Amino acid sequence: MANVNKTPGKARRAEVAGGGFAGLTAAIALRQNGWDVRLHEKSSDLRAFGAGIYLWHNGLRVLEGLGALEDVLNGSHTPPTYETWMQNKSVSKETFHGLPWRVMTRSHLHNALVRRANDVGVEFRVNSEAIAADPAGRLTLQTGEVLEADLIVGADGVGSKVRDSIGFKQERWAATDGIIRLIVPRLKERLGEGEWDNTIDMWNFSPRVQRILYSPCNDQELYLGMMAPASDPRGSRVPIDLEVWVEMFPFLEPCLVEAAKLQSARYDKYETTKLDSWAKGKVALVGDAANAMCPALAQGAGCAMVNAFSLAQDMATVSSVVDALPQWEARIRGITDRCQALSADYAANRSLSKGNMFTPVALEAACYDPLRRVSSWPQ
Numbered sequence: 001m002a003n004v005n006k007t008p009g010k011a012r013r014a015e016v017a018g019g020g021f022a023g024l025t026a027a028i029a030l031r032q033n034g035w036d037v038r039l040h041e042k043s044s045d046l047r048a049f050g051a052g053i054y055l056w057h058n059g060l061r062v063l064e065g066l067g068a069l070e071d072v073l074n075g076s077h078t079p080p081t082y083e084t085w086m087q088n089k090s091v092s093k094e095t096f097h098g099l100p101w102r103v104m105t106r107s108h109l110h111n112a113l114v115r116r117a118n119d120v121g122v123e124f125r126v127n128s129e130a131i132a133a134d135p136a137g138r139l140t141l142q143t144g145e146v147l148e149a150d151l152i153v154g155a156d157g158v159g160s161k162v163r164d165s166i167g168f169k170q171e172r173w174a175a176t177d178g179i180i181r182l183i184v185p186r187l188k189e190r191l192g193e194g195e196w197d198n199t200i201d202m203w204n205f206s207p208r209v210q211r212i213l214y215s216p217c218n219d220q221e222l223y224l225g226m227m228a229p230a231s232d233p234r235g236s237r238v239p240i241d242l243e244v245w246v247e248m249f250p251f252l253e254p255c256l257v258e259a260a261k262l263q264s265a266r267y268d269k270y271e272t273t274k275l276d277s278w279a280k281g282k283v284a285l286v287g288d289a290a291n292a293m294c295p296a297l298a299q300g301a302g303c304a305m306v307n308a309f310s311l312a313q314d315m316a317t318v319s320s321v322v323d324a325l326p327q328w329e330a331r332i333r334g335i336t337d338r339c340q341a342l343s344a345d346y347a348a349n350r351s352l353s354k355g356n357m358f359t360p361v362a363l364e365a366a367c368y369d370p371l372r373r374v375s376s377w378p379q
Contacts, residue, residue, distance in 0.1 A: 011034060011035060011036045012034075012035050012036070012150040012151070012315075012321075013035065013036045013037075013038075013148075013149040013150050013151075014026075014027070014030050014035050014036070014037045014038070014149055014150065014151040014152075014153060015038055015040065015130075015139045015147050015149040015151075015152050015153070016030075016037060016038070016039040016040065016153040016155060017040050017130035017133070017139065017152070017153065017154050017155060017156045017160075017161075017162050018039075018040070018041070018130075018153075018154070018155035018156035018157060018160075018287070018289070019039055019040075019041035019043075019046050019114075019124075019126075020048075020049075020110075020155060020157065020287060020288075020304075021109065021110065021113065021287065021301050021304055021305055022155040022286040022287025022288075022289075022304035022305065022307070022308045023039055023041075023153065023155030023156075023286075023287070023308070024039070024110070024113040024114065024117055025062060025066065025113065025286075025304070025305045025308040025309055026153045026155060026286055026308035026309075026311055026312060027039045027117055027122045027153075028066045028067075028068075028113065028116055028117050028120055028122060029065070029066060029308065029309045029311070029312030029313070030151075030153075030311075030312045030315065031117070031120045031121055031122050032066070032067075032120055032312070033312055033315065033316040034316075035150075035151075035312075035315070036123075037121075037122045037123065038122075038123040038124075038125060038147075039117070039122055039123065039124050039125070040125050040128040040129070040130050040139075040141065041124065041125070041126050041127075041128060042127070042128065042129035042130075042142075042156075043126065043127070044126055044127055045126055046110075046114050046124065046126065047107070047110065048105075048106040048107040048109070048110035048111075049106070050106045050181055051105065051106060051181035051182050051183045051223050051224075051225075052103060052104065052105055052106060052181065052183060052215050052217055052223025052224075052225070053103070053104060053105070053106045053109055053223075053298075053301055054101065054102070054103055054215070054298035054301075054302075055072075055101065055102045055104070055109070055301065055302055056099065056100070056101045056102075056298070056299070056302055056363075056365075056366035056367075057099050057100045057101070057366055057367055057368075057369070058299075058302045058303075058305075058306050058365060058366055058367070058368045058369070058370060059301060059302035059305050059306065060072075060100050060101075060102060061369050061370055061371050062302075062305045062306055062309045062370055063112075063305075064371065065309060065370065065371050066113070066116055066309070067116055067119075067120075068112050068113060068115075068116040071112040071115065071116070072102070072104065072108065072109055072112045073102070075104065075108050075218055076102045076103060076104035076108060076109075076217060076218060077102065077103050077104070077197075077216050077217055077218050078100070078101060078102050078103070079103060079197055079198045079199040079215075079216060080095075080195070080197055080198055081093040081094060081095050081195075081198050081199070082094045082095075082096070082198070082199045082201065082358065083195070083198045083199065083200045083201065084200075084201045084203070084352065084353070084354075084355035084356075084357075085200060085201065085202045085203060086203050086204075086205075086353055086355070087203075087204055087205070087206065088202065088204070088249075088251075091354070091355040092355025092356040093198075094355075094356060094358050096358060096363065096366075099363065099366060099367065101366070103199065103215045103216065103217050103223065104217050104218070105183055105217050105218075105221055105223065108217070108218075109301075128141055128142075129141065129142040129161075130142075130154070130156060130161060130162055131161050131165065132161065132162070132165035133152045133154060133162045133165055133166060133283050134166075134281075134283075135166060135280040135281025135282060135283050136281060136282065137149050137150060137151070137152060137281070137282035137283075137321075138152075139152050139162075140165075149282070150282065150321055151282055151284065151315065151321050152282055152283045152284070153283075153284055153285075153286060153308075153311070154283060154284065154285040154286070154289045154290075155285075155286050155287050155289060155304075155308065156289055157287070157288045157289060158271060158273060158288040158289070158292045160285065160288075160289035162283065162285070162289065163275070163285055163289050163290075166280055166283060168275045168276060168277060168280070168285070169275065169276040169277075170273055170274065170275045170276070171272075171273070171274045172271065172272065172273045172274075172292075173271070173272055174269045174270065174271050174272075175269065175270035175271070175272075175294055175344070175347045175348055176229055176230065176231075176348070177209075177227050177228065177229050177230065177269070177270055177347065177350075178227070178228070178229075178230050178236060178267050178268055178269040178270060179225050179226065179227045179267070179268055179270070179295065180224075180225075180226040180227075180228075180236075180238055180240060180265055180266065180267050180268075181223070181224070181225055181226075181266075181268070182223070182224045182226070182240075182259050182262055182265055183217070183221055183222070183223055183224075184221075184222050184224060184255050184258040184259050184262075185220065185221070185222065185255070185258055186216060186219065186220060186221060186222040186255075187222075187254045187255055187258070188216075190254040191251060191252065191254065191255070192251060194251070196214075196216070197216055198216075199213070199214065199215050199216070200213075200214040201213050201214075201352060201353075202214060202249060203350070203352075203353040204248050204249075205353070208228075208232060208235065208244075208248070209228065209229055209232070209235075209350075210226075210227065210228050210232075210235050210244075210245070210248045210249075211225075211226070211227035211228075211350075211353075212224055212225065212226050212227070212245075212249055212252065213225035213226075213227070214252070222255060224255065224259055225295075226240065226245065226259075230267075230269055236267045237267075238265040238266060238267050239260055239261075239262060239263055239265050240256070240259055240260050240262075240265060242256060242257065242259075242260040245259075270294040270295065270347050271292050271294070272292060272293055272294060272340060272343075272344045273288065273290075273291060273292040274291065274337075274340065275290055275291070277329065278290045278291075278307075278325075278329045278333065279325035279326060279328070279329055281322060281325075282321050282322060282325075284311055284325050284328070286304060286307050286308040286311060287304035287307075287308070288300070288304070290307070291303065291304075291307075291336055291337075291340055293339065293340040293343045293344065294343040294344050294346070294347035295343070295347075296342075296343045296344075296346035296347045296351070296352060297339060297342065297343045297346065297362055297365070297366075299339050299343065299365045299366065302365065302366065303335075303336045303339055303340075303365055306332070306336075306365075306368060306370045307332055307336060309370050310328060310331070310332045310370055311328050313370075313373075314327060314328040314331070315328075331373075335364060335365050335368055335375065336365070338364060338365075339364065339365040342361070342362060346362075
Protein backbone atom coordinates (compact mmCIF):
# COMPACT_ATOMS: atom_id res chain seq x y z
CA MET A 1 0.00 0.00 0.00
CA ALA A 2 1.37 3.47 -0.94
CA ASN A 3 2.60 5.75 1.79
CA VAL A 4 0.42 8.88 2.10
CA ASN A 5 1.98 12.03 3.58
CA LYS A 6 -0.55 14.54 4.88
CA THR A 7 0.50 18.14 5.23
CA PRO A 8 0.24 19.41 8.80
CA GLY A 9 -0.62 22.97 9.78
CA LYS A 10 -3.13 25.50 8.54
CA ALA A 11 -1.36 26.82 5.45
CA ARG A 12 -2.67 25.43 2.19
CA ARG A 13 -0.31 23.01 0.46
CA ALA A 14 0.54 22.87 -3.26
CA GLU A 15 2.53 20.14 -4.94
CA VAL A 16 4.01 21.30 -8.26
CA ALA A 17 5.21 18.74 -10.83
CA GLY A 18 7.88 20.18 -13.11
CA GLY A 19 10.69 22.68 -12.62
CA GLY A 20 10.43 24.64 -15.87
CA PHE A 21 9.22 28.19 -16.33
CA ALA A 22 5.56 27.38 -15.70
CA GLY A 23 6.22 25.28 -12.62
CA LEU A 24 8.61 27.79 -11.09
CA THR A 25 6.22 30.67 -11.76
CA ALA A 26 3.32 28.82 -10.13
CA ALA A 27 5.47 27.83 -7.16
CA ILE A 28 6.79 31.35 -6.52
CA ALA A 29 3.41 33.04 -6.95
CA LEU A 30 1.61 30.56 -4.70
CA ARG A 31 4.32 30.86 -2.07
CA GLN A 32 4.06 34.66 -2.18
CA ASN A 33 0.34 34.22 -1.45
CA GLY A 34 1.02 32.22 1.70
CA TRP A 35 0.93 28.65 0.42
CA ASP A 36 3.32 25.91 1.45
CA VAL A 37 4.80 24.82 -1.88
CA ARG A 38 6.89 21.82 -2.85
CA LEU A 39 8.23 21.57 -6.40
CA HIS A 40 9.23 18.22 -7.93
CA GLU A 41 11.84 18.00 -10.69
CA LYS A 42 12.56 14.62 -12.25
CA SER A 43 16.15 15.54 -13.19
CA SER A 44 19.03 15.46 -10.77
CA ASP A 45 19.25 19.25 -10.62
CA LEU A 46 17.32 22.36 -11.56
CA ARG A 47 18.47 23.50 -14.96
CA ALA A 48 17.02 24.88 -18.17
CA PHE A 49 16.75 22.85 -21.34
CA GLY A 50 16.96 24.54 -24.71
CA ALA A 51 18.72 27.62 -25.97
CA GLY A 52 17.19 31.09 -26.19
CA ILE A 53 13.85 32.63 -25.37
CA TYR A 54 11.77 35.74 -26.02
CA LEU A 55 9.68 37.41 -23.32
CA TRP A 56 7.21 40.15 -24.13
CA HIS A 57 5.26 42.61 -22.00
CA ASN A 58 3.05 39.86 -20.54
CA GLY A 59 5.97 37.70 -19.38
CA LEU A 60 7.97 40.68 -18.12
CA ARG A 61 5.02 41.80 -16.03
CA VAL A 62 4.85 38.32 -14.50
CA LEU A 63 8.52 38.65 -13.56
CA GLU A 64 7.74 42.01 -11.98
CA GLY A 65 4.95 40.39 -9.95
CA LEU A 66 7.32 37.63 -8.86
CA GLY A 67 10.07 40.05 -7.85
CA ALA A 68 12.49 38.66 -10.45
CA LEU A 69 12.40 41.32 -13.17
CA GLU A 70 15.58 43.23 -12.35
CA ASP A 71 17.55 40.00 -12.13
CA VAL A 72 16.35 38.98 -15.61
CA LEU A 73 16.90 42.38 -17.20
CA ASN A 74 20.55 42.24 -16.16
CA GLY A 75 22.11 39.98 -18.77
CA SER A 76 19.38 40.06 -21.42
CA HIS A 77 18.83 42.24 -24.49
CA THR A 78 16.13 44.28 -26.22
CA PRO A 79 16.98 44.52 -29.94
CA PRO A 80 16.38 47.92 -31.58
CA THR A 81 14.08 46.30 -34.15
CA TYR A 82 12.66 42.98 -35.27
CA GLU A 83 13.84 42.81 -38.86
CA THR A 84 12.61 40.34 -41.50
CA TRP A 85 14.66 39.29 -44.51
CA MET A 86 13.53 37.38 -47.57
CA GLN A 87 16.25 35.85 -49.75
CA ASN A 88 18.79 37.84 -47.70
CA LYS A 89 17.14 41.23 -48.34
CA SER A 90 15.34 43.27 -45.68
CA VAL A 91 11.57 43.47 -46.18
CA SER A 92 10.43 44.96 -42.86
CA LYS A 93 11.51 46.42 -39.53
CA GLU A 94 9.09 46.30 -36.61
CA THR A 95 9.40 48.10 -33.28
CA PHE A 96 6.01 47.09 -31.82
CA HIS A 97 5.07 50.69 -30.94
CA GLY A 98 7.19 50.61 -27.80
CA LEU A 99 5.84 47.31 -26.47
CA PRO A 100 8.47 45.91 -24.06
CA TRP A 101 10.21 42.72 -25.16
CA ARG A 102 13.43 40.97 -24.27
CA VAL A 103 15.70 38.20 -25.60
CA MET A 104 17.78 36.01 -23.30
CA THR A 105 19.17 32.54 -22.85
CA ARG A 106 16.81 30.05 -21.28
CA SER A 107 19.36 29.35 -18.56
CA HIS A 108 19.46 33.05 -17.63
CA LEU A 109 15.69 33.18 -17.10
CA HIS A 110 15.57 29.82 -15.36
CA ASN A 111 18.38 30.65 -12.96
CA ALA A 112 16.66 33.91 -11.98
CA LEU A 113 13.42 32.07 -11.23
CA VAL A 114 15.23 29.41 -9.19
CA ARG A 115 16.95 32.12 -7.14
CA ARG A 116 13.62 33.82 -6.50
CA ALA A 117 11.96 30.54 -5.56
CA ASN A 118 14.68 29.90 -3.01
CA ASP A 119 14.32 33.44 -1.67
CA VAL A 120 10.60 33.04 -0.98
CA GLY A 121 10.93 29.58 0.53
CA VAL A 122 9.76 27.12 -2.11
CA GLU A 123 10.77 23.57 -1.17
CA PHE A 124 12.55 21.66 -3.94
CA ARG A 125 12.82 17.96 -4.57
CA VAL A 126 15.08 16.78 -7.39
CA ASN A 127 15.15 13.22 -8.74
CA SER A 128 11.43 13.36 -7.98
CA GLU A 129 9.20 12.48 -10.92
CA ALA A 130 5.43 12.74 -10.72
CA ILE A 131 3.82 9.81 -12.54
CA ALA A 132 0.14 10.31 -11.70
CA ALA A 133 -2.35 12.60 -10.02
CA ASP A 134 -5.83 12.27 -8.61
CA PRO A 135 -8.41 15.10 -8.88
CA ALA A 136 -9.10 14.52 -5.18
CA GLY A 137 -5.69 16.09 -4.47
CA ARG A 138 -3.07 13.36 -4.55
CA LEU A 139 0.23 13.27 -6.40
CA THR A 140 1.99 9.94 -6.96
CA LEU A 141 5.77 9.87 -7.38
CA GLN A 142 7.86 7.29 -9.21
CA THR A 143 8.93 5.91 -5.81
CA GLY A 144 5.32 5.00 -5.01
CA GLU A 145 5.02 7.78 -2.45
CA VAL A 146 1.65 9.56 -2.52
CA LEU A 147 1.43 13.18 -1.40
CA GLU A 148 -1.82 14.89 -0.43
CA ALA A 149 -2.31 18.57 -1.19
CA ASP A 150 -4.95 21.23 -1.55
CA LEU A 151 -3.72 21.90 -5.11
CA ILE A 152 -1.74 19.82 -7.62
CA VAL A 153 -0.07 21.76 -10.45
CA GLY A 154 0.92 19.72 -13.50
CA ALA A 155 3.72 21.64 -15.17
CA ASP A 156 5.54 18.58 -16.45
CA GLY A 157 5.74 19.41 -20.13
CA VAL A 158 4.31 18.23 -23.42
CA GLY A 159 4.54 14.58 -22.33
CA SER A 160 2.84 15.29 -19.01
CA LYS A 161 2.24 12.20 -16.89
CA VAL A 162 0.04 14.21 -14.55
CA ARG A 163 -2.24 15.08 -17.48
CA ASP A 164 -2.27 11.64 -19.05
CA SER A 165 -2.90 9.83 -15.76
CA ILE A 166 -6.18 11.71 -15.33
CA GLY A 167 -7.33 11.32 -18.91
CA PHE A 168 -7.79 14.88 -20.14
CA LYS A 169 -9.10 14.76 -23.70
CA GLN A 170 -6.51 16.19 -26.06
CA GLU A 171 -5.66 16.94 -29.64
CA ARG A 172 -2.01 16.92 -30.69
CA TRP A 173 -0.53 17.65 -34.08
CA ALA A 174 2.85 18.48 -35.57
CA ALA A 175 3.67 21.03 -38.25
CA THR A 176 5.68 20.48 -41.43
CA ASP A 177 8.68 22.37 -40.10
CA GLY A 178 10.96 21.96 -37.14
CA ILE A 179 13.77 23.88 -35.53
CA ILE A 180 17.31 23.51 -34.21
CA ARG A 181 17.90 25.89 -31.29
CA LEU A 182 21.46 26.80 -30.32
CA ILE A 183 23.44 29.31 -28.27
CA VAL A 184 26.74 30.37 -29.88
CA PRO A 185 29.20 33.25 -29.39
CA ARG A 186 27.95 36.48 -30.99
CA LEU A 187 31.16 37.24 -32.89
CA LYS A 188 29.56 40.48 -34.02
CA GLU A 189 32.88 42.01 -35.00
CA ARG A 190 33.45 39.20 -37.51
CA LEU A 191 30.11 39.48 -39.30
CA GLY A 192 30.95 42.60 -41.28
CA GLU A 193 28.69 45.58 -41.78
CA GLY A 194 25.10 45.23 -40.66
CA GLU A 195 22.71 45.94 -37.82
CA TRP A 196 23.73 42.92 -35.81
CA ASP A 197 22.08 44.14 -32.61
CA ASN A 198 18.67 43.59 -34.22
CA THR A 199 16.67 40.42 -34.16
CA ILE A 200 16.80 39.34 -37.81
CA ASP A 201 14.34 36.76 -39.08
CA MET A 202 16.08 35.42 -42.19
CA TRP A 203 13.95 33.43 -44.65
CA ASN A 204 15.00 31.67 -47.82
CA PHE A 205 12.64 29.66 -50.03
CA SER A 206 15.12 28.95 -52.83
CA PRO A 207 16.99 26.76 -53.60
CA ARG A 208 15.53 25.16 -50.42
CA VAL A 209 13.40 26.25 -47.48
CA GLN A 210 15.60 27.38 -44.60
CA ARG A 211 15.22 30.04 -41.96
CA ILE A 212 17.47 31.43 -39.25
CA LEU A 213 16.07 33.55 -36.44
CA TYR A 214 19.14 35.55 -35.42
CA SER A 215 18.60 36.72 -31.82
CA PRO A 216 21.28 38.48 -29.73
CA CYS A 217 20.81 37.64 -26.04
CA ASN A 218 23.52 39.90 -24.59
CA ASP A 219 27.00 41.13 -25.56
CA GLN A 220 28.47 37.63 -25.65
CA GLU A 221 25.71 35.16 -26.56
CA LEU A 222 23.64 34.65 -29.69
CA TYR A 223 20.52 32.52 -30.00
CA LEU A 224 20.10 30.87 -33.40
CA GLY A 225 16.74 29.30 -34.28
CA MET A 226 17.43 27.28 -37.43
CA MET A 227 14.25 26.14 -39.18
CA ALA A 228 13.95 23.55 -41.94
CA PRO A 229 11.23 21.11 -43.06
CA ALA A 230 11.37 17.73 -41.38
CA SER A 231 11.47 16.21 -44.86
CA ASP A 232 14.82 17.90 -45.62
CA PRO A 233 17.51 15.45 -44.45
CA ARG A 234 20.30 18.02 -44.64
CA GLY A 235 18.48 21.00 -43.13
CA SER A 236 17.12 18.93 -40.24
CA ARG A 237 20.40 17.11 -39.57
CA VAL A 238 22.06 17.45 -36.16
CA PRO A 239 24.79 18.33 -35.50
CA ILE A 240 24.11 20.86 -38.24
CA ASP A 241 25.30 20.35 -41.81
CA LEU A 242 27.64 23.35 -41.96
CA GLU A 243 27.89 23.38 -45.74
CA VAL A 244 24.15 23.59 -46.36
CA TRP A 245 23.64 26.39 -43.84
CA VAL A 246 26.64 28.48 -44.94
CA GLU A 247 25.50 28.16 -48.55
CA MET A 248 22.22 29.87 -47.64
CA PHE A 249 23.53 32.30 -45.01
CA PRO A 250 27.19 33.00 -45.91
CA PHE A 251 27.35 36.22 -43.85
CA LEU A 252 26.78 34.17 -40.66
CA GLU A 253 29.63 31.75 -41.34
CA PRO A 254 31.66 32.57 -38.18
CA CYS A 255 28.63 31.84 -35.97
CA LEU A 256 27.61 28.80 -37.99
CA VAL A 257 31.08 27.29 -37.61
CA GLU A 258 30.56 27.50 -33.86
CA ALA A 259 27.07 26.02 -34.20
CA ALA A 260 28.44 23.02 -36.10
CA LYS A 261 30.64 22.14 -33.11
CA LEU A 262 27.65 21.54 -30.82
CA GLN A 263 27.16 17.80 -30.61
CA SER A 264 24.16 18.16 -28.30
CA ALA A 265 22.01 19.94 -30.91
CA ARG A 266 18.41 18.68 -31.34
CA TYR A 267 15.91 19.02 -34.13
CA ASP A 268 12.37 19.48 -32.77
CA LYS A 269 9.20 19.53 -34.82
CA TYR A 270 6.67 22.25 -34.08
CA GLU A 271 3.88 20.73 -31.97
CA THR A 272 0.49 21.89 -30.74
CA THR A 273 -1.50 20.36 -27.87
CA LYS A 274 -5.08 21.41 -27.11
CA LEU A 275 -7.11 20.03 -24.20
CA ASP A 276 -10.81 19.96 -23.42
CA SER A 277 -10.02 21.42 -20.00
CA TRP A 278 -7.03 22.59 -18.00
CA ALA A 279 -8.36 21.53 -14.60
CA LYS A 280 -10.15 18.67 -12.87
CA GLY A 281 -10.94 18.70 -9.18
CA LYS A 282 -7.84 19.94 -7.40
CA VAL A 283 -5.49 19.46 -10.38
CA ALA A 284 -4.49 22.32 -12.70
CA LEU A 285 -2.30 22.04 -15.81
CA VAL A 286 -0.04 24.85 -16.97
CA GLY A 287 2.55 25.34 -19.70
CA ASP A 288 3.16 22.72 -22.37
CA ALA A 289 1.18 20.16 -20.38
CA ALA A 290 -1.92 22.23 -21.13
CA ASN A 291 -1.27 24.16 -24.31
CA ALA A 292 1.98 23.47 -26.14
CA MET A 293 2.15 25.80 -29.13
CA CYS A 294 4.26 26.50 -32.20
CA PRO A 295 6.94 29.14 -31.55
CA ALA A 296 5.83 31.48 -34.36
CA LEU A 297 4.66 34.24 -31.99
CA ALA A 298 7.31 33.49 -29.33
CA GLN A 299 4.60 33.13 -26.69
CA GLY A 300 4.98 29.59 -25.38
CA ALA A 301 6.83 30.66 -22.25
CA GLY A 302 4.97 33.95 -21.92
CA CYS A 303 1.52 32.34 -21.94
CA ALA A 304 2.73 29.58 -19.63
CA MET A 305 4.02 32.07 -17.10
CA VAL A 306 0.92 34.27 -17.32
CA ASN A 307 -1.38 31.30 -16.80
CA ALA A 308 0.64 30.00 -13.85
CA PHE A 309 0.77 33.45 -12.25
CA SER A 310 -2.96 33.93 -12.84
CA LEU A 311 -3.63 30.59 -11.17
CA ALA A 312 -2.03 31.87 -7.97
CA GLN A 313 -3.97 35.14 -8.26
CA ASP A 314 -7.29 33.31 -8.37
CA MET A 315 -6.31 30.94 -5.57
CA ALA A 316 -5.80 34.02 -3.38
CA THR A 317 -9.35 35.29 -3.91
CA VAL A 318 -11.42 32.09 -3.62
CA SER A 319 -11.36 29.76 -0.62
CA SER A 320 -12.37 26.62 -2.54
CA VAL A 321 -9.77 25.26 -4.96
CA VAL A 322 -12.40 23.19 -6.75
CA ASP A 323 -14.47 26.32 -7.37
CA ALA A 324 -11.49 28.53 -8.23
CA LEU A 325 -9.96 26.38 -10.96
CA PRO A 326 -12.87 26.59 -13.45
CA GLN A 327 -13.05 30.34 -12.84
CA TRP A 328 -9.32 30.67 -13.51
CA GLU A 329 -9.57 28.72 -16.75
CA ALA A 330 -12.61 30.67 -17.92
CA ARG A 331 -10.87 33.96 -17.20
CA ILE A 332 -7.52 33.30 -18.85
CA ARG A 333 -7.98 30.57 -21.43
CA GLY A 334 -9.41 32.57 -24.34
CA ILE A 335 -6.33 34.66 -24.95
CA THR A 336 -4.11 31.56 -24.86
CA ASP A 337 -6.35 29.63 -27.25
CA ARG A 338 -6.30 32.49 -29.75
CA CYS A 339 -2.52 32.83 -29.51
CA GLN A 340 -2.07 29.07 -29.90
CA ALA A 341 -4.32 28.94 -32.97
CA LEU A 342 -2.65 31.89 -34.67
CA SER A 343 0.81 30.50 -33.88
CA ALA A 344 -0.14 27.21 -35.54
CA ASP A 345 -1.55 29.06 -38.56
CA TYR A 346 1.55 31.25 -38.91
CA ALA A 347 3.80 28.19 -38.67
CA ALA A 348 1.80 26.17 -41.19
CA ASN A 349 1.80 29.02 -43.73
CA ARG A 350 5.27 30.42 -42.90
CA SER A 351 3.51 33.75 -42.54
CA LEU A 352 6.31 35.58 -40.75
CA SER A 353 8.34 35.49 -43.96
CA LYS A 354 6.12 38.28 -45.34
CA GLY A 355 7.28 40.80 -42.74
CA ASN A 356 5.13 43.19 -40.70
CA MET A 357 3.12 40.24 -39.37
CA PHE A 358 3.14 41.28 -35.70
CA THR A 359 -0.27 42.88 -36.04
CA PRO A 360 -2.42 43.96 -33.06
CA VAL A 361 -4.17 40.57 -33.28
CA ALA A 362 -0.83 38.72 -33.28
CA LEU A 363 0.34 40.75 -30.28
CA GLU A 364 -2.82 40.28 -28.21
CA ALA A 365 -1.16 37.89 -25.76
CA ALA A 366 2.04 39.96 -25.66
CA CYS A 367 0.04 43.06 -24.68
CA TYR A 368 -1.80 41.39 -21.81
CA ASP A 369 -0.95 42.76 -18.36
CA PRO A 370 -1.48 40.01 -15.75
CA LEU A 371 -0.96 42.42 -12.86
CA ARG A 372 -3.85 44.62 -14.01
CA ARG A 373 -5.74 41.77 -15.75
CA VAL A 374 -6.25 43.83 -18.89
CA SER A 375 -5.04 43.76 -22.47
CA SER A 376 -4.36 47.00 -24.30
CA TRP A 377 -2.37 48.21 -27.27
CA PRO A 378 0.50 50.44 -26.02
CA GLN A 379 0.19 54.16 -26.68
